[in-house]
Amino acid sequence: MGTEIGRVRGLGSAGHGAQHWWHHKLTAGSNFLLLVWLLTSIATLPSYDHATVRIWLQSAWVAVPMVLFIASVFYHFRLGLQVVIEDYAHKESRFVLTVLVTVFTFATAGTAIFSILKVAFGAAA
Amino acid sequence: MASKPARPRSPHLFSGPMQIHYRWSPAMTVSIVHRVTGTGMATVGTLLLVWWLAAIAAGPGAYGVFLDVFTTSTGSLNILGWVVGVGLTWSVFQHMMSGIRHLVLDTGAAFELKVNRRLAVLTFVASIALTVAFWLFLGIK
Ligand code: HEM
Numbered sequence: 198m199g200t201e202i203g204r205v206r207g208l209g210s211a212g213h214g215a216q217h218w219w220h221h222k223l224t225a226g227s228n229f230l231l232l233v234w235l236l237t238s239i240a241t242l243p244s245y246d247h248a249t250v251r252i253w254l255q256s257a258w259v260a261v262p263m264v265l266f267i268a269s270v271f272y273h274f275r276l277g278l279q280v281v282i283e284d285y286a287h288k289e290s291r292f293v294l295t296v297l298v299t300v301f302t303f304a305t306a307g308t309a310i311f312s313i314l315k316v317a318f319g320a321a322a
Numbered sequence: 323m324a325s326k327p328a329r330p331r332s333p334h335l336f337s338g339p340m341q342i343h344y345r346w347s348p349a350m351t352v353s354i355v356h357r358v359t360g361t362g363m364a365t366v367g368t369l370l371l372v373w374w375l376a377a378i379a380a381g382p383g384a385y386g387v388f389l390d391v392f393t394t395s396t397g398s399l400n401i402l403g404w405v406v407g408v409g410l411t412w413s414v415f416q417h418m419m420s421g422i423r424h425l426v427l428d429t430g431a432a433f434e435l436k437v438n439r440r441l442a443v444l445t446f447v448a449s450i451a452l453t454v455a456f457w458l459f460l461g462i463k
Binding site: 236241247250254305308309312 | 364385
């Protein structure tokens, strides 16, 4: 095993810390703007039945910011969950959890964006 | 070893019979609540959002299943609908307010004790006010 200093000496940092931090801050800003839009847009809908919500999501003025919302928020929480995992999990479990969170993020983002585009491009239900 | 003097240990909140080594401060609460709301929205919130979008795309049948889980037969929210609805909107507003606080602190501002404490408490006041305002608006519009 060697000494503790011996195990870390020369490894350096992964080199991505500053970018991770900065992207988290950038997406905090874009999340804020997109959330203000989404909350306002949902709150002012006349009702929440399927027909109303579908017509709402079909508009480019909703579908485009909605896709941007998914991209910004999902990237933001993927960065955030990685920090949480690295705080609590070590060794193998850290690796496994990081892979699971990555798969979860891509699977949910893919499903969300497909659903938005399907409605926006007017495919039959 | 036996005569080692008792020294303050960090950073654990609990040791021995649940002893807290630090005096509680609002900033600690905001910090952990930011993590809980962020993680909660990223997991529960994400699954609900994706379910909602997929149900809209799948059609009235699938959308009806989604609505049925959170509403009564008269169309108003059931207990689960209220818990999830208020919980999620409060999480959004609280994380948003503590997120803005993070960005303020990142500039090096608001580290004086009084201001820091006040800003921490303010995130809760603001998030509760915004949540109440949001649901009042939905109720009266
Ligand atoms: C108004 C919108 C938002 C703002 C301003 C915001 C801001 C922030 C900031 C500044 C951080 C970094 C905290 C740090 O450096 O320790 C953060 C962390 C995080 N955010 Fe957000 N956020 C927003 C929306 C969201 C949403 C919608 C989600 C989830 C769906 C989310 C999930 C997370 C997670 C999981 C973390 C990591 C928490 C931690 O490390 O303890 N955020 N957010």
